[in-house]
Amino acid sequence: MRLSKSFVPTLKEVPADAVIPSHILMVRAGLVRMLSAGIYSFLPVGYKMIKKISDIIREEMDAIGGQEFHLPALNPKEIWEETGRVEAFGDTMFHIKNREYVLAPTHEEIMTFHAKGVVKSYKDLPQIWYQIQTKFRNEPRPRSGVIRGRQFLMKDAYSFDVSYEALDKSYELHDQAYRKIFDRCGLKYFVVGASSGAMGGSKSEEFMVKSDAGEDTVAYCEKCGYAANIEVAESVIQPIVRHSESKQIEKISTPNIKSIDELCEFLKIDHRETAKSRIYIHDDKPVLVLMSGNDEVNETKLERVLGGNVRPGHPEELKEITGADAGSIGPIGFKGRIIADNRLKDGNNLYSGANENDFHIGGIDLKRDVPTVEYFDLRTVESGEGCVNCKSPIDVFKAIELGHIFKLGTKYTDALGVNYLDENGKEHPIVMGSYGIGVERVLACYLEQNHDERGIIWNENLTPFHIHLIGLNMKNDEINSASSNLYNELTKEGYDVLFDDRLDASAGFKFNDADLMGIPIQVVVGEKNYKNGNVEIKIRRTGKKEVVALSNLKSKLRELLNHLTHKH
RNA sequence: CGGGGCGUAGCGUAGUCCGGUUAGCGCGCCUGCUUUGGGAGCAGGAGGUCGCAGGUUCGAAUCCUGCCGCCCCGACCA
DSSP, X not given: OBGGGXXXXXXXXXXXXXXXXXXXXXXXXXXXXXXXXXXXXXXXXXXXXXXXXHHHHHHHHHHTTEEEOOOOSEEEHHXXXXXXXXXHHGGXXXXXXXXXXXXXXXXXXXXXXXXXXXXXXXXGOOEEEEEEEEEEOOOSSOBTTTTBOSEEEEEEEEEEESSHHHHHHHHHHHHHHHHHHHHHTTOOXXXXXXXXXXXXXXXXXXXXXXXXXXXXXXXXXXXXXXXXXXXXXXXXXXXXXXXXXXXXXXXXXXXXXXXXXXXXXXXXXXXXXXXXXXXXXXXXXXXXXXXXXXXXXXXXXXXXXXXXXXXXXXXXXXXXXXXXXXXXXOSTTOOSEEEEEGGGTTOOSEEEEOSSTTEEXXXXXXXXXXXXXXXXXXXXXXXXXXXXXXXXXXEEEEEXXXXXXXXXXXXXXXXXXXXXXXXXXXXXXXXXXXXXXXXHHHHHHHHHHSEETTEEOOOTTTOSOSEEEEESOTTSHHXXXXXXXXXXXXXXXXXXXXXXXXXXXXXXXXXXXXXXHTOSEEEEEOHHHHTTTEEEEEETTTOOEEEEEHHHHXXXXXXXXXXXOTTO
16 A cells, blocks of 8 residues: 555644543554544544454354354334333433434344244254444443444354353353454453343353553452452451450540541551441441441442442431541441441451541440441452462452453343244243454554554554555655565565655654554665665564665565465 | 533644733645655745634623533443
8 A cells, every 4th residue: 555645644743632542542543533422433544453353353253153244233122122121221322313213232132133933943053143343322421532432343242052051152162262362463351250230141251451441440360360340359358356355445536537547647556456437328228337447348249238229328418327427437326237347357446436526436346346247348459469369469450341251041032032942842042142342442452552652563463564665765766666666566475565655754754654553564765775785674563673685575574474474 | 410621723732810913833734946764944825713602892712601512530331
């Protein structure tokens, strides 16, 4: 491709709207342009990337027996009403104004619809159906470039099986296929076991990439691979010690002391000697939650423990409930249910609020003074704590969800009445699995992991071109014809070459654009080297430059690009 | 939806607090000449409903009101 005739609008400066590296690079390297919040146009080079990633996904899906569909984005609302998902999606689903259609946010219903009455016999099963298409979701807040958009490309696959045992096999196939896909894309990822929530499935796994731009927080153990969403993650921590002798309760004046840190500073005590109180409202009744020091309440765990509706108490209602404002609340004298984190179990000589502003109470013995207290795992794990599997320090960080596989069961086949007949002529609902990959997220995650201060660094599998050929001074006839000839020859060899043949662009301009675009190998034809029969090769990832005789160029390129031109 | 920030030429921005020439600068773009190994130089030029709509004022990019758009944090995210 000749750059002089191509639409690759690179930018020297960082666009004002972009914040995270992948977003900045996509815009700067001319891959995408925003049309509206969460809605992006892919420009020719960017679209080429999408096709590369899609092809990798396609190959691995086909390898496990997947069959590709092309499905409508415009769906009759009726079919979504049958599964109750118009209501479930709520405002997240786009509705068409002048006809009873919706824009598909995913495709379980449509795939299931097509299975109905056609896949009728156990002999027809299993099936794996997939598609790589645009989905629409009315996200309240699109963000981070293409990572959360209102319109996005998703590969979604659905498996149809005779039983849960058979589903296990389809699930396993996808698990393996996903690992191959992400490996081939060169991503550093990890797998988190997750609950599949309202999808009604049993087992599910998320494929995640560590990133500050992520929307999930996970705990991960580098050593043994333990990974869990922060909402459910557990860790090994030191419980507080129970002293052999319990002190007496004493009320202490603590003017203007609100936080645990201030309290520790004021009384010259350790965090672990304090019990922090949080008030939650559970089904209209206040519950006091005690945590050790600055440990954070994990509200997901709390909800699981309590059941029903749980919300934090509003600051205004605290005084009425406890007699004090936040910062001075404690278990002594609290009328209502008191629960505490396991870490505090049977603690004594503890300091907590006095339920009177500007006072705390010391010498609290939970066994003696708070006999009704119940203990649960209520805390949010933190970096550095012990892995529950191997005791190594775990890491807590944000991550982007790239893909999700889960065992769906019969939710949709039940709702839509999609059954098959077994060997005995008996009817059963087909058992489904559902498997998604965010295609743009693969691209974004790759960029998050593979860039430097100069720009993108493509790997061999994803790069939009094999070689970036740069003719330095195209107004020099000799360079012009030499680089043009080289372009034709390399193209004939089967290489996909991006040829910077721009007449006016200066050398530095071309070098910087090349580094920004990140094609793995740059071949530079300039006067200095060419008059000695040489060109220069630069490896983008390492920055290493080498002068090569023109006569050796092809063999050198073969050597460098051997593994990526296996198709030729 | 709550909180914060921003909106001035294709891109990045100054000016806004404290109203007052023809709205400035850098990059990019067009023409010509020179230049070509790390975002060239000189000369000339084009390009603006200052997000939109009202209002205050002799006068509004600037002050007031409403709306729209974009970004960030939070809520939400089968």
